[in-house]
Amino acid sequence: MNPPAAQPDTNERKIIFLLGLLAAAHVFVFSAAFPFFGTVDEQMHFDLVVNYSQGHIPRQLTPPNAEALPFLAIYGTPEFLALPASPIPPPPWKQPLAEVREKLVAKTAGYQNHFQNLEASYPPLYYTVAGAWWRLGKWLGLDGGRLLYWLRFLNVPLLAALVWLGWRTARKVFPENYFVRLAVPALVAVMPQTIFYAINNDILAPLTFGAAFLLLLKFWEIEIPNPRLAAATGLALAATFLTKISNLPLLAVAGLFLALKIFRLARTGKLQASASALWFLLVCAGLPMVAWLAWCKTNFGDFTGSAAKIHLLNWTDKPLAEWFQHPLFTASGLWLFLKGNLATFWQGELLWHRQPLASPGVDLIYVLLTLALLAFALMALLKRSTPLSTAQRTALWLAFASLAALFAFFALLSVKYDFQDCFYPSRAQPFFVSGRLLLGALVPTLILLVAGLDRVLGKFSERVKFIALAALLVCMVATEITLDWKIFPNEYNWFHL
Numbered sequence: 001m002n003p004p005a006a007q008p009d010t011n012e013r014k015i016i017f018l019l020g021l022l023a024a025a026h027v028f029v030f031s032a033a034f035p036f037f038g039t040v041d042e043q044m045h046f047d048l049v050v051n052y053s054q055g056h057i058p059r060q061l062t063p064p065n066a067e068a069l070p071f072l073a074i075y076g077t078p079e080f081l082a083l084p085a086s087p088i089p090p091p092p093w094k095q096p097l098a099e100v101r102e103k104l105v106a107k108t109a110g111y112q113n114h115f116q117n118l119e120a121s122y123p124p125l126y127y128t129v130a131g132a133w134w135r136l137g138k139w140l141g142l143d144g145g146r147l148l149y150w151l152r153f154l155n156v157p158l159l160a161a162l163v164w165l166g167w168r169t170a171r172k173v174f175p176e177n178y179f180v181r182l183a184v185p186a187l188v189a190v191m192p193q194t195i196f197y198a199i200n201n202d203i204l205a206p207l208t209f210g211a212a213f214l215l216l217l218k219f220w221e222i223e224i225p226n227p228r229l230a231a232a233t234g235l236a237l238a239a240t241f242l243t244k245i246s247n248l249p250l251l252a253v254a255g256l257f258l259a260l261k262i263f264r265l266a267r268t269g270k271l272q273a274s275a276s277a278l279w280f281l282l283v284c285a286g287l288p289m290v291a292w293l294a295w296c297k298t299n300f301g302d303f304t305g306s307a308a309k310i311h312l313l314n315w316t317d318k319p320l321a322e323w324f325q326h327p328l329f330t331a332s333g334l335w336l337f338l339k340g341n342l343a344t345f346w347q348g349e350l351l352w353h354r355q356p357l358a359s360p361g362v363d364l365i366y367v368l369l370t371l372a373l374l375a376f377a378l379m380a381l382l383k384r385s386t387p388l389s390t391a392q393r394t395a396l397w398l399a400f401a402s403l404a405a406l407f408a409f410f411a412l413l414s415v416k417y418d419f420q421d422c423f424y425p426s427r428a429q430p431f432f433v434s435g436r437l438l439l440g441a442l443v444p445t446l447i448l449l450v451a452g453l454d455r456v457l458g459k460f461s462e463r464v465k466f467i468a469l470a471a472l473l474v475c476m477v478a479t480e481i482t483l484d485w486k487i488f489p490n491e492y493n494w495f496h497l
Contacts, residue, residue: 012178016167016185020160023189027159030484031152031197035077035492038198039351040436043072044119045127045199049151052131058120059299061308064111072115073107075145077492084353091492093145118312119201121296121305125208125242126201130154145497155196155203162206162443163188169214169443170450173395179465183450184443190473192480194348194357195436202436204243209250210443212236213402216254217395219281220261224270230277234284240440241289245304247440249405257398315417326415326430333431337411340433342367347480349434352487362479373452380455396451399444406438 037043050068051058064072074092082088092100130151137150163185170184195202215233219225237254240247262278265271296305327333343363350357380386381396388396410432419425425432438445457465487493 012181015182016164019167019182019185019189020163023159023163024156026190027156027196028153030194030480031155032149032494033484033488033490034194034197034350035075035079035487035490036148037072037076037080038194039080040195040198040200040349041119042198042200043076043115044117045201046071046148046151047115047117048119048122048127049130049134049199052124052127053134054131057124057295058117061116061118061120061312064115064117069108069111071148072111073104075148075492077490079353079490079492080351081354084355086353091496093497094491116312118309121300121308122201123242123245123292125239126204129204130199145494149494149497151199152197155198158203158207159188159196162210165207165210165214166443166446169210169217170447172214172217173392173447174451177454179462179469180447180450180454182466183453183469184446186469186473187446187450188442190476190480192347192476193345193436193439194350195439198350200436201244202439205240205247205440206442208236208239208243209247209402209440212240212250212254213398213444216257216398217391220257220394221391224265224273225277225281227277227280230281231284234281234286235288237285238288242292244437244440245306246406246409246437249409250402250440253398253401253405256401310417313422314420315422316420318416318418323415328411328414328431336429337414337431337433338371338407339363339367340431341407341410341435341438342370343435344433345435345438346370347435347483349436357483357487359479359483362483370449373449373456376452376455377448380451386455396448399441399448402441402444403438403448406441410434410437 037046047062047064047068048058050065051062054065054067056065077088077091078086079088089095092104133154134147134151137147140150142150166188167181167185170181174180212233215229215236219229219233222229237251240254241251258281262271265274293303297303299305300308328337343358343366346366347358347363377396378400380388381393381400414425414431417425417430419427419430421427453468454465457468460468488495490496
């Protein structure tokens with residue numbers, strides 16, 4: 001069992017409130033600074049949100065929605081993929097309509113003729129929530145670019161909620177450790193992940209599995225689970241599935257974790273007393289998942305809805321014998337895989353003038369620091385003399401398993417497919433290195449990293465620990481501002497509407 005939880009005092013609650021405000025301000029400012037549409041398929045996510053706002057769930061890979069088309073044509077800047085020396089025209093809304101009408105008509109026709117929404121089969125939870133937010137913005141009287149940015153600003157309350165969830169989870173795992181309890185939400189508040197500033201379903205993944213992770217820990221500890229906790233756990237797992245298909249490895253780990261719990265109940269003779277709770281969990285988790293799988297099978301031809309996208313991208317399955325010829329099975333290839341995923345986990349994947357909006361030196365620091373802190377956390381787990389309770393060890397092992405499962409899944413996808421002439425992944429770089437796809441495990445991962453940092457600084461006073469944390473946070477903010485400063489004066493952003 002965990003040590004008795006230290007009740008948060010008024011000062012701690014105030015700090016968490018302030019960290020929530022910091023996260024909200026951070027996301028708001030950078031979301032407003034970035035123009036539309038980012039290079040991580042933001043057009044497609046936006047188009048799908050508009051479809052859902054109209055109550056239309058696509059049944060195939062669709063052309064752009066008529067309501068979305070004017071936003072796509074008017075408010076997108078070419079600068080994400082333009083060559084550095086390319087001249088950029090002023091935003092259409094700052095030019096006389098007579099001068100831009102022909103260009104806008106041509107741009108609209110281009111979208112109509114060449115745009116197919118590859119995200120159409122993605123699970124519905126984010127798009128349902130964002131669609132309701134879009135309708136709320138219209139009800140408030142917003143239109144044009146301000147309505148478009150309103151949709152991005154949905155990320156503001158979501159990140160503030162993630163700060164609170166990180167705090168609650170850290171309190172659950174390390175109730176006696178004030179440093180860990182505050183460090184986890186502080187890292188959430190200043191994390192420079194550019195996907196937090198975009199319309200994208202990745203933004204919901206840390207919340208859904210973060211909630212599931214916390215509830216799984218509670219479910220594990222309770223002697224006889226009650227139906228209320230079981231139903232909440234099941235719904236959180238269903239929400240994780242209905243957010244992103246790439247969360248499947250997290251659900252597999254959760255399933256194994258619950259199977260171990262059921263085995264423990266059977267061994268201690270408490271399975272029958274827990275039967276009603278287990279049924280609640282199964283129904284609440286299983287029914288939404290089965291319903292969406294059936295929808296995809298009926299409308300897209302396969303249970304995940306990914307076959308049509310894979311066909312359109314021209315990926316093909318490689319024979320099993322060729323899997324082990326993949327560069328992932330070399331030291332340099334493995335390093336590229338780890339480095340690419342961990343660097344983009346922290347700094348994101350946006351391109352600006354075809355170049356990553358990141359610094360190789362900063363990337364390397366993030367990667368090495370992450371690997372080092374994970375190693376210290378693992379050593380603490382493997383060393384029996386480390387003063388960790390059984391419940392803390394269980395939580396950290398679950399966190400490790402969640403992160404490892406995601407890496408294993410993306411490694412499998414990397415070796416399974418021949419990517420043909422696809423831009424990313426490609427035959428030249430046949431790796432899935434999208435750190436945003438690891439964000440489902442964000443809260444468990446930050447708990448691991450902070451636990452490792454706490455072990456590194458274990459011989460120092462709490463004051464020194466917080467000084468080190470403050471230095472890290474300041475460096476994160478300073479490097480993000482330095483790297484992204486070129487975006488702020490951009491004429492296509494919210495500040496210039």
